[in-house]
Amino acid sequence: MYDETIFKTRAAEIxxxxxxxxxxxxxxxxxxxxxxRLDADHxxxxxxxxxxxxxxxxxxxxxxxxxxxxxxxxRPSAETFLHIILYRRxxxxxxxxxxxxxxxxxxSILARREGRTELVLSDYEVLKALPGIDTHASSxxxxxxxxxxxxxRLAAQVDDHMxxxxxVHGYLIEGHGFYTWGVDVETARRHVEAFEFLFECEMxxxxxxx
Amino acid sequence: MYDETIFKTRAAEIxxxxxxxxxxxxxxxxxxxxxxRLDADHxxxxxxxxxxxxxxxxxxxxxxxxxxxxxxxxRPSAETFLHIILYRRxxxxxxxxxxxxxxxxxxSILARREGRTELVLSDYEVLKALPGIDTHASSxxxxxxxxxxxxxRLAAQVDDHMxxxxxVHGYLIEGHGFYTWGVDVETARRHVEAFEFLFECEMxxxxxxx
Amino acid sequence: MYDETIFKTRAAEIxxxxxxxxxxxxxxxxxxxxxxRLDADHxxxxxxxxxxxxxxxxxxxxxxxxxxxxxxxxRPSAETFLHIILYRRxxxxxxxxxxxxxxxxxxSILARREGRTELVLSDYEVLKALPGIDTHASSxxxxxxxxxxxxxRLAAQVDDHMxxxxxVHGYLIEGHGFYTWGVDVETARRHVEAFEFLFECEMxxxxxxx
Amino acid sequence: MYDETIFKTRAAEIxxxxxxxxxxxxxxxxxxxxxxRLDADHxxxxxxxxxxxxxxxxxxxxxxxxxxxxxxxxRPSAETFLHIILYRRxxxxxxxxxxxxxxxxxxSILARREGRTELVLSDYEVLKALPGIDTHASSxxxxxxxxxxxxxRLAAQVDDHMxxxxxVHGYLIEGHGFYTWGVDVETARRHVEAFEFLFECEMxxxxxxx
Numbered sequence: 001m002y003d004e005t006i007f008k009t010r011a012a013e014i015x016x017x018x019x020x021x022x023x024x025x026x027x028x029x030x031x032x033x034x035x036x037r038l039d040a041d042h043x044x045x046x047x048x049x050x051x052x053x054x055x056x057x058x059x060x061x062x063x064x065x066x067x068x069x070x071x072x073x074x075r076p077s078a079e080t081f082l083h084i085i086l087y088r089r090x091x092x093x094x095x096x097x098x099x100x101x102x103x104x105x106x107x108s109i110l111a112r113r114e115g116r117t118e119l120v121l122s123d124y125e126v127l128k129a130l131p132g133i134d135t136h137a138s139s140x141x142x143x144x145x146x147x148x149x150x151x152x153r154l155a156a157q158v159d160d161h162m163x164x165x166x167x168v169h170g171y172l173i174e175g176h177g178f179y180t181w182g183v184d185v186e187t188a189r190r191h192v193e194a195f196e197f198l199f200e201c202e203m204x205x206x207x208x209x210x
Numbered sequence: 211m212y213d214e215t216i217f218k219t220r221a222a223e224i225x226x227x228x229x230x231x232x233x234x235x236x237x238x239x240x241x242x243x244x245x246x247r248l249d250a251d252h253x254x255x256x257x258x259x260x261x262x263x264x265x266x267x268x269x270x271x272x273x274x275x276x277x278x279x280x281x282x283x284x285r286p287s288a289e290t291f292l293h294i295i296l297y298r299r300x301x302x303x304x305x306x307x308x309x310x311x312x313x314x315x316x317x318s319i320l321a322r323r324e325g326r327t328e329l330v331l332s333d334y335e336v337l338k339a340l341p342g343i344d345t346h347a348s349s350x351x352x353x354x355x356x357x358x359x360x361x362x363r364l365a366a367q368v369d370d371h372m373x374x375x376x377x378v379h380g381y382l383i384e385g386h387g388f389y390t391w392g393v394d395v396e397t398a399r400r401h402v403e404a405f406e407f408l409f410e411c412e413m414x415x416x417x418x419x420x
Numbered sequence: 421m422y423d424e425t426i427f428k429t430r431a432a433e434i435x436x437x438x439x440x441x442x443x444x445x446x447x448x449x450x451x452x453x454x455x456x457r458l459d460a461d462h463x464x465x466x467x468x469x470x471x472x473x474x475x476x477x478x479x480x481x482x483x484x485x486x487x488x489x490x491x492x493x494x495r496p497s498a499e500t501f502l503h504i505i506l507y508r509r510x511x512x513x514x515x516x517x518x519x520x521x522x523x524x525x526x527x528s529i530l531a532r533r534e535g536r537t538e539l540v541l542s543d544y545e546v547l548k549a550l551p552g553i554d555t556h557a558s559s560x561x562x563x564x565x566x567x568x569x570x571x572x573r574l575a576a577q578v579d580d581h582m583x584x585x586x587x588v589h590g591y592l593i594e595g596h597g598f599y600t601w602g603v604d605v606e607t608a609r610r611h612v613e614a615f616e617f618l619f620e621c622e623m624x625x626x627x628x629x630x
Numbered sequence: 631m632y633d634e635t636i637f638k639t640r641a642a643e644i645x646x647x648x649x650x651x652x653x654x655x656x657x658x659x660x661x662x663x664x665x666x667r668l669d670a671d672h673x674x675x676x677x678x679x680x681x682x683x684x685x686x687x688x689x690x691x692x693x694x695x696x697x698x699x700x701x702x703x704x705r706p707s708a709e710t711f712l713h714i715i716l717y718r719r720x721x722x723x724x725x726x727x728x729x730x731x732x733x734x735x736x737x738s739i740l741a742r743r744e745g746r747t748e749l750v751l752s753d754y755e756v757l758k759a760l761p762g763i764d765t766h767a768s769s770x771x772x773x774x775x776x777x778x779x780x781x782x783r784l785a786a787q788v789d790d791h792m793x794x795x796x797x798v799h800g801y802l803i804e805g806h807g808f809y810t811w812g813v814d815v816e817t818a819r820r821h822v823e824a825f826e827f828l829f830e831c832e833m834x835x836x837x838x839x840x
Contacts, residue, residue: 024655025234028407029339029400051400102410105334110420124735125777125806129659135779136805147335149345175346176335190659190681197658200732207417207837210740235444238617239549239610261610312620315544320630357545359555385556386545417627445654448827449759449820471820522830525754530840567755569765595766596755627837 002042002062002070010036010044011060013095013185018046020189021099022053026196031100031177033077036185037087041065045083048075081155086181089162093181095188100177103199108172110206111144118143119172121198129194130169131182141165142195144172170195212252212272212280220246220254221270223305223395228256230399231309232263236406241310241387243287246395247297251275255293258285291365296391299372303391305398310387313409318382320416321354328353329382331408339404340379341392351375352405354382380405422462422482422490430456430464431480433515433605438466440609441519442473446616451520451597453497456605457507461485465503468495501575506601509582513601515608520597523619528592530626531564538563539592541618549614550589551602561585562615564592590615632672632692632700640666640674641690643725643815648676650819651729652683656826661730661807663707666815667717671695675713678705711785716811719792723811725818730807733829738802740836741774748773749802751828759824760799761812771795772825774802800825 014034021027032052035045042064046052050059061071065084069076077083083096111119121127122139130140143161148154154173162168169191170180180195182188224244231237242262245255252274256262260269271281275294279286287293293306321329331337332349340350353371358364364383372378379401380390390405392398434454441447452472455465462484466472470479481491485504489496497503503516531539541547542559550560563581568574574593582588589611590600600615602608644664651657662682665675672694676682680689691701695714699706707713713726741749751757752769760770773791778784784803792798799821800810810825812818 025407029336029404031336031339031407100336102407102414105336105411106414109333110418113420123739123777123805125803126659126661126730126735129661136777137779147333147346149347173335175333194659197655197661197732201735203414204732204736204833208740210743235617239546239614241546241549241617310546312617312624315546315621316624319543320628323630357543357556359557383545385543413624445827449756449824451756451759451827520756522827522834525756525831526834529753530838533840567753567766569767593755595753623834 002038006038007044007060007062008057010038010185011057014044014046014060015055015057017097017185017189018052018055021097021192022051024101024196026099026101026104026192027052028100033079033083033098034096034185035080035083035087036095037093038062040091042070043083043087045076045080048077079151081151082158082179085155085159086179089159092183094184096179096181097185097188097192098177098179099192099196101196101199103196103203104172104178105175107199107202108144108174108176108178111172112146112174116144119202121202124198124201126194126197129190132167140169141167142170142172143168144174147174147176212248216248217254217270217272218267220248220395221267224254224256224270225265225267227307227395227399228262228265231307231402232261234311234406236309236311236314236402237262238310243289243293243308244306244395245290245293245297246305247303248272250301252280253293253297255286255290258287289361291361292368292389295365295369296389299369302393304394306389306391307395307398307402308387308389309402309406311406311409313406313413314382314388315385317409317412318354318384318386318388321382322356322384326354329412331412334408334411336404336407339400342377350379351377352380352382353378354384357384357386422458426458427464427482428477430458430605431477434464434466434480435475435477437517437605437609438472438475441517441612442471444521444616446519446521446524446612447472448520453499453503453518454516454605455500455503455507456515457513458482460511462490463503463507465496465500468497499571501571502578502599505575505579506599509579512603514604516599516601517605517608517612518597518599519612519616521616521619523616523623524592524598525595527619527622528564528594528596528598531592532566532594536564539622541622544618544621546614546617549610552587560589561587562590562592563588564594567594567596632668636668637674637690637692638687640668640815641687644674644676644690645685645687647727647815647819648682648685651727651822652681654731654826656729656731656734656822657682658730663709663713663728664726664815665713665717666725667723668692670721672700673713673717675706675710678707709781711781712788712809715785715789716809719789722813724814726809726811727815727818727822728807728809729822729826731826731829733826733833734802734808735805737829737832738774738804738806738808741802742776742804746774749832751832754828754831756824756827759820762797770799771797772800772802773798774804777804777806 033046035043047059061074063076086096119142125136127133127138180191243256245253247253257269271284273286296306329352335346337343337348390401453466455463457463467479481494483496506516539562545556547553547558600611663676665673677689691704693706716726749772755766757763757768810821
């Protein structure tokens, strides 16, 4: 079983991250979902249908990495399996955050319309906020997947992609939003901040026709 | 008569929604008006001319669904009848929220200029925040009515439209703003959030010439 | 002499308005200045060089409508005379607010570049927030003056314009910002809100080439 | 040695400035760094890798103007030398603030792409917020340097430029952000506000093709 004290600590971090994202408009209505690892086999994850900017501990539950629900009478986010595959791939991974900003929505739609399956971010100093990047003279490739209500199928596609590309720091789903992660909630949140900053830069460059 | 305790609870929800919208710039000056059902025959509604981001209980009054004012010495929003027709149509409806954002203003103006009487929102994951929609592969049609200072006439037009189109989730008035609703204030507020998110997406796509 | 209690009340209203404008980005650095009438002959006005989003009572002083400074060792805003002419013109006027938003700055620059001396705002429901306007089917003309460091000369120009055009609700100064007013600070602040909303609409229409 | 009380006062000012910038989106993830002079030979500066919007005193340390670290077990910002050269040049300088906004990032990228090494800001009233400028009819030249992970080399380039151009009020680094300064933290922060306002104006003019 999981440790209840660790659950409460992680839940508090998730609640805080949700409020932070909401203030910036990155989790409108009930969009977005967040999780944090509790131990080798369990994660805390947001309950389905809750407003992610106004979470309390009741809006967070425990699911094991097989997908079994450990909190009674609650249904986890429909996208739980997208979280599970990431924790299974990397034992050092401590948090997965899915946000749903206007920019992430539009950049993913525009990329797919243009026949592209990735967004490339190059030569920005802020890239150094991502693990393993120590110069602005870098390129980060963000895959863009087609949206799919069949989450196991989408998860398998993401997992397959990550198997082939070990340096992925986050991915977009068309018209749906962004997934990123980190060793803990705080670090994952900073990755969201860095990517959202870059998404805004990219959108503005598009507006200028650059 | 209506229940005073229920009035106070609904008023508090309306005050909170108003503050929320104001922080996002969706109810400038004295724009916007909000209501919540008290029972089968009564609703709480904002008093005319109040600032909707700085409401207190004094800024909210009771009107019955015939349009009779039940709070002494107060005048309800000029658009009260636009609320009444919605409560009359659907006994399960618990709240009507009218916001007045820049994007709602502009999208309604642009649609009418272009000779269109609706805005179509398609293939966005956020559409799933609306009742009865369970896939992003959906289209939501938002009718756009011409502005009219004759509210009964405008209300009759809206009522007629909704009689013919049962799946309307909200509507725009040209140069004026947006109306949406839900089973309670909280749900209606989430519908506002979802639509405002989509209005921002649509405006940005227009800016990109897409 | 003026009433100290009235001064304190008006000062508190000015402080609150300043914080409000600052949160929205309408008084960057030390830009902007605000005043409120104390009686037939006196006004409270912001001290020169203060940050208008972080005012305290020490940042507000008294000047009479001849321009005489009544608070020791303080220098009023360089634009004091632009406030005085408005109070002199209209005994019912209770507050003058000068904000300095990006949109006001740019719309005034663009108008002058295009050889125009006014901005016309038409067919917006929000126009009804201004005194004497009861339908969206209205046009409000906002004069745009060239910037001038010679304030008495600029004030004379504004005064002359208002003598000829009795329905002015506010004016722009090129590359400098916006002046509006009302019967009290609260009402003047709502006029700022309404105009800033409309400036944002106009800027977005420009971006769309409309 | 430096005075601990002065350190605590300057640290509190830096913490407050960081929160202020973060709320406006000007220091995403761990971007940005801030310093304040303690005396002729010492400065307080942000610790490397901290989130600049959520600093506490533990996130600020002391470095002398030779670059020697005086706080045990902490590593100062990688860009410490960019701060040191400014304090050495001007004994009256009390604070250096480096922010990292979307607009500063993009204007610097666009300038370099267009083969320009400066951004010129002209005819804005807000220019008067900068020292020595008393009319809007002024031009401020903001040099734009290429980004470089070799900080001593970049610092030497900045120092050389400032030796030749005595009226520099701030500079941009390509894809990286903005540096400005002032006699104290409060004044430097106002310079950031003024420049960010102007960067937003310039970006919007670019969007309009002006």
